[in-house]
Amino acid sequence: MEKELKQQPSDCVKVVLFGPESTGKTTLSRQLARHYNSVWVPEYAREYLQHKWNNERKTCEPKDLLPIAIGQMKLENELAQKTHSVLICDTDLLETKVYSEAYYKGTCDPILETHALKNSYDLYFLTYIDTPWEADDLRDRPSERERMFKAFENALKINKRPYVLLRGDKKERLELAIKHIDKLLVNKA
Numbered sequence: 001m002e003k004e005l006k007q008q009p010s011d012c013v014k015v016v017l018f019g020p021e022s023t024g025k026t027t028l029s030r031q032l033a034r035h036y037n038s039v040w041v042p043e044y045a046r047e048y049l050q051h052k053w054n055n056e057r058k059t060c061e062p063k064d065l066l067p068i069a070i071g072q073m074k075l076e077n078e079l080a081q082k083t084h085s086v087l088i089c090d091t092d093l094l095e096t097k098v099y100s101e102a103y104y105k106g107t108c109d110p111i112l113e114t115h116a117l118k119n120s121y122d123l124y125f126l127t128y129i130d131t132p133w134e135a136d137d138l139r140d141r142p143s144e145r146e147r148m149f150k151a152f153e154n155a156l157k158i159n160k161r162p163y164v165l166l167r168g169d170k171k172e173r174l175e176l177a178i179k180h181i182d183k184l185l186v187n188k189a
Contacts, residue, residue, distance in 0.1 A: 002111060002115075004070045004073060004074065005069055005070060005073050005093065005111065005112070005114075005115035006073070006115060006118075006119075007073065007076070007077065007115075007118070007119040007120070008077040008080065008081075010080035010081065010087070011084055012038075012080060012083045012084055012085060012086055012087045013085065013086045013087070013122045013123075013181070013184045013185060013188055014080070014086075014087045014089060014120075014121045014122050015032075015086065015087070015088055015089065015121060015122060015123045015124070015125060015177075015181060015184070016089045016091065016092045016094075016095075016121045016123075016124045016125070017029050017088070017089065017090055017091065017124075017125050017127060018091070018092070018094070018095055018124045018125060018126050018127070018152060018156070018163070019126050019127035019128070019129075019149065019152050020127075020129060020145050020148035020149050020152060021141070021148075022131065022132075022133050022134050022142075022145075023127035023128065023129055023131050023145075023149075024127055024131045024170065024173065025043070025090055025091070025127055026042070026043065026046075026090055027170065028125070028127070028166070028170070028173055028174060028177065029041075029042075029088045029089070029090040031170075031174050032086075032088045032174070032177055032178070032181065033088045035174070035178060036085055036086050036088075036181070037085075038083045038085050038086050038087065038088065039079045039082050039083050039087060039088070040079075040087075040088040040089070040090060041072075041075050041076045041079050041087065041088065041089045041090055041091075042075065042090050043072070043090040043091045044068060044071035044072040044074075044075055044091075045060075045068045045071075045072070045091070045096070047071075048064065048067065048068050048071060049064070049068075052064070060099075060103070062100070062104050062107075062109075065096060065100050065108075065109060065112060066109055066111065066112060068096060069093050069096050069112050069115070069116075072091065072092070072093065072096070073093065073115070073119075076089060076092075085185065086181055086184070086185065089121070092116070092119065092121065093112060093115050093116035093119055094116045094117070094119075094155055094156075094159065094161070095152070096112060096116065097112060097113055097116040097117075097155070098148075098151050098152055098155045100112065101151070102147075102148060102151050117159060121161070122162070122184050123162050123163065123164065123180060123181070123184060124156055124161050124162065124163035124164070125163070125164055125166050125173075125177055125180075126152060126153060126156060126163050126164070126165050126166065127166050127173070128149065128165060128166060128167040129145040129146060129149050130167055130168065133145070164176065164177070164180050
């Protein structure tokens with residue numbers, strides 16, 4: 001299991017969209033991948049949990065977190081080999097850790113936590129809660145957006161992760177993200 005959560009080496013710049021549900025991470029991930037003619041790593045938890053909801057009418061439980069983390073890292077490691085420029089990650093294991101602690105009484109599986117803290121990325125884009133809430137089968141806490149935003153920001157600060165706060169409309173967020181990714185790519189060259 002440890003091996004399945006380990007981030008494999010790659011030569012691309014890795015950025016993560018990070019933040020509470022319904023803050024535009026997936027939309028922006030797709031836009032950035034298109035802009036850079038690169039690949040994006042979708043959020044494995046959405047597929048996994050939608051399947052669970054459709055088949056069992058159950059939401060996420062603590063026992064789901066390790067399979068979600070393993071699926072996320074499998075996707076990331078596979079897709080990182082398909083680009084030499086930038087890999088856009090819709091989420092990472094640190095996000096899974098934040099959700100685990102927020103939803104399950106401050107706890108996180110120690111194996112998940114270890115890899116959430118070990119895996120590294122060049123930059124995080126923290127998405128602010130100034131986007132309209134969009135309900136779906138999986139989103140469940142519209143009244144806790146501010147608390148969750150603070151939890152995500154604290155995780156970045158405590159773990160000394162480089163991040164940029166993205167606010168505003170889709171266009172403003174995209175332009176700011178491109179500006180920061182361009183800097184990373186210039187520094188990599």
